Amino acid sequence: MSAYPVGSPFRDAMSSLRPHLDRHLDADAPWLDPKRDRDARLLAARAHSMMVVPMCARGVVLGLACFYRWRNATPFDEQDLALARQLAAGTALCLDNARLYSRERSVAGFLQRGRRPSELEMCTAVETAQNSLPAGAGSTWADVIPLSGARVALATGGTAEHDIEAVAATAELRAVITALSDLELPPDEILERLHDLVSRPTRGSGGDPDDRAPRLLTCLYAVYDPATRRCAMARAGHPSPAVVHPGGGVELADVPEGPPLGEGLAQYTVAECALPEGSTLVLYNEAMLPAGPDSARLPLDRVRHAVRSTAPRESLQQTCDAIFDEVAAAHPRQDAFLLLARTRALDADRTVFWSLPNTPEVVATARRLTVGQLGRWGLADRADTTALIVSELVTNAVRYADGPIELRLIRDRALTCEVTDDSSTAPHLRRALDSDEGGRGLYITAQLTDRWGIRPGRRGKTIWAEQALPGAAPGRRPES
Structure with a gap:
């Protein structure tokens, strides 16, 4: 004025x-x-x-x-x-x-940068590295989520939109994926639940099907188990990852494509493959794909050239940067993102597995095997507690399952006990009354452990329980 x-x-x-x-x-x-x-x-x-x-x-x-x-x-x-x-x-x-x-x-750009950590969470199962190039369009993300049994989930996705609503939608999607990961569901069921969630009308929309979260949300969800060296993957409209083998060979993972989240029918298929230790999963978004008739495939020849140009002694981050510089366009049409995950494997002296008959006498056998193994691992001070946990879980399997019982112990960042049976019935934690003769198994397990849960399988289930080990920080292998 x-x-x-x-x-x-x-x-x-x-x-x-x-x-x-x-x-x-x-x-x-x-x-x-x-x-x-x-x-x-x-x-x-x-x-x-x-x-x-x-x-x-x-x-x-x-x-x-x-x-x-x-x-x-x-x-x-x-x-x-x-x-x-x-x-x-x-x-x-x-x-x-x-x-x-x-x-x-x-x-939106500030939120996008704030949501992307400078270093992805370290874990025993994989070593990770990432690179990105913001273009002012699109909203991409990637998460490394530790799971039970030393396993890890790799989740990545995004949308072509870049407004506040798109960033908020991807942030909500990441939060939901983290919560669903605790349920230990397989990748296809994770995507099906995400699809149902995105398909719902937003609050206050009055049920209008056109008033929803931003469309074309894509997602890739993979679970890698370092004990079996197997990886299970499913994708919803997201590009299929590439695999760099320890010898330098590169191939595109054969993961059947499902519809983007919120579009079409929620039909997703899990692809499983064995990954030798030292294999590298290459996860990326559509901005890394070339323009033209080959826009649906990652240029594997360029990836192979970038891998061979880096010396074996160089870090995974240097390899990631080399692949990014070789493949990413100088001016991508949307934010370009690349995540590398190099697989590790649990040493044979850090995991042990037994297949036991389904008889009442097997409970004592499981206790004896557990105490002996902990003694060989130098964890005799955990023997009594762990034996009690194992006996409760095996007793539960004997009572409700019919087939053989599998017991697995894992010594990683935590001491994990896993009991697998062929019953699909999931037990529930409850407080037993003083007059009850049973029903205290899971309650005792929950009191003696730091975490416990149930992992459904294609047939049967696995009940796992973890006890933290002192000095085993995330991303570090315990001393042998």
């Missing part, structure tokens, strides 16, 4: 937010000052009529639209003023849309 002198049409229009029409502009008006550039130009052009219209949109004053006439001798009239008001209103709305769009993009 200080730029407009008191009594000028500009100040009056800004103060009242009403248009001002001056049919006959007086060159001797007191508010005109030849020393000011704007006024000097008006006087030099011999403007004889003017209109000043405030530009407002959504309650925000964006400026003034000023119209002058000097060549045409006809002064402005009320019709000219009405047209000027329409032009100013439309222009103000366009400017405000651009302002809001720029602000949303800035906020």
Whole structure:
């Protein structure tokens, strides 16, 4: 307001937010000052009529639209003023849309950068490295989620949109995936539940199927088990990962494609493959794919060239950077993202497996085997507690299952006991009454362990329980 002198049409229009029409502009008006550039130009052009219209949109004053006439001798009239008001209103709305769009993009970019950690979580099963190139379009993410039994879940996905709603949708998706991972579901069931969630109308939409979260949300979910060296993967509209073998060979993983989350029928298929120790999974988004007829396949020759150009002694991050520089476009159409996960394997002296008959006498056998193995691992101080946990879990399997019972002990960041049977019935934790003769097995297990859970299988289930081991920090192997 200080730029407009008191009594000028500009100040009056800004103060009242009403248009001002001056049919006959007086060159001797007191508010005109030849020393000011704007006024000097008006006087030099011999403007004889003017209109000043405030530009407002959504309650925000964006400026003034000023119209002058000097060549045409006809002064402005009320019709000219009405047209000027329409032009100013439309222009103000366009400017405000651009302002809001720029602000949303800035906020979305800030949230996207804030959600992407500089280092992915370290774990025993894999070593990870990542690289990205923001393009101001799209919203991508990747997570490394530790699971029970030293396993790990690799989840990545995104959307081509890059507004606040898209970033919020991917953030919610990541939170849901982390929660579903605790249920130990296979990859196809994880994607099916995500599909159902994204397909639901948002709150307040009144059930309108078109009023949903941003469409074309993609996701790839993989689970790697370092004990068996097997990886199970499923994808929802996301590119299939590549596998770099320890010898340097590169191939595209054969993972059947399912529909993007929220579109079509939730039909996803799990692909399983054996990964030798030192294999590298290459996870990426669509921005890494080339343009043209081969836009659906990652250029494996370039990946192979980048892998061979890095010395074996170089770090995984250097290999990741080399692949990214070789494959990613200089100006991608959306945010480009690359995640490498090099597999590790549990040493034979850190896991042990027994197949036991389903008889009541097997409980004592399981206790004896457990105590003996913990003694060989130097964990005799955990023998009594672990033996009690094993006896409770094996007793539960004997009571409710029919077939053989599998017992597995894993010494990693935690000491894990796993009991697998052929019963699909999942037990529930409950507090037994003093008069009850049973029902305390899981309650005792929960009190003696740091974590426990149930992992459903294609046939039967696995009940696992973990006890933290001192000095075994995440990402570090325990001392042998």
